[in-house]
Amino acid sequence: xxxxxxxxxxxxxxxxxxxxxxxxxxxxxxxxxxxxxxxxxxxxxxxxxxxxxxxxxxxxxxxxxxxxxxxxxxxxxxxxxxxxxxxxxxxxxxxxxxxxxxxxxxxxxxxxxxxxxxxxxxxxxxxxxxxxxxxxxxxxx
Numbered sequence: 667x668x669x670x671x672x673x674x675x676x677x678x679x680x681x682x683x684x685x686x687x688x689x690x691x692x693x694x695x696x697x698x699x700x701x702x703x704x705x706x707x708x709x710x711x712x713x714x715x716x717x718x719x720x721x722x723x724x725x726x727x728x729x730x731x732x733x734x735x736x737x738x739x740x741x742x743x744x745x746x747x748x749x750x751x752x753x754x755x756x757x758x759x760x761x762x763x764x765x766x767x768x769x770x771x772x773x774x775x776x777x778x779x780x781x782x783x784x785x786x787x788x789x790x791x792x793x794x795x796x797x798x799x800x801x802x803x804x805x806x807x
Contacts, residue, residue, distance in 0.1 A: 677728045688736045696755045713751045
């Protein structure tokens with residue numbers, strides 16, 4: 667139902683023994699764990715991860731006047747909850763929907779220039795200037 671909809675945001679009703687509540691599904695939500703789905707629950711005013719197998723049979727799409735009333739009633743709270751949820755999952759959103767993200771500004775280069783490291787002068791053993799600092803005398807014990 668919500669996953670086969672062509673609409674980017676799906677409004678429906680979750681009918682349970684506790685009562686009915688309007689729920690909203692956004693196709694831009696990050697993927698939930700396997701077999702689970704994120705829905706905005708208007709009664710709880712929060713985005714909740716549901717077991718898809720359990721809720722799918724209880725979801726019914728809103729249409730007509732019920733859809734218009736749900737949008738008018740819940741759109742402000744829905745947008746606030748959505749923004750907070752997407753901020754918490756920003757890493758997933760950036761990785762899976764790069765066009766919706768604002769590019770990050772590159773870090774500025776440091777203003778100072780590092781001095782080149784001085785190369786250590788090493789005398790070569792093959793050099794004519796090489797002199798042994800050890801005497802060639804044999805020491806007697």
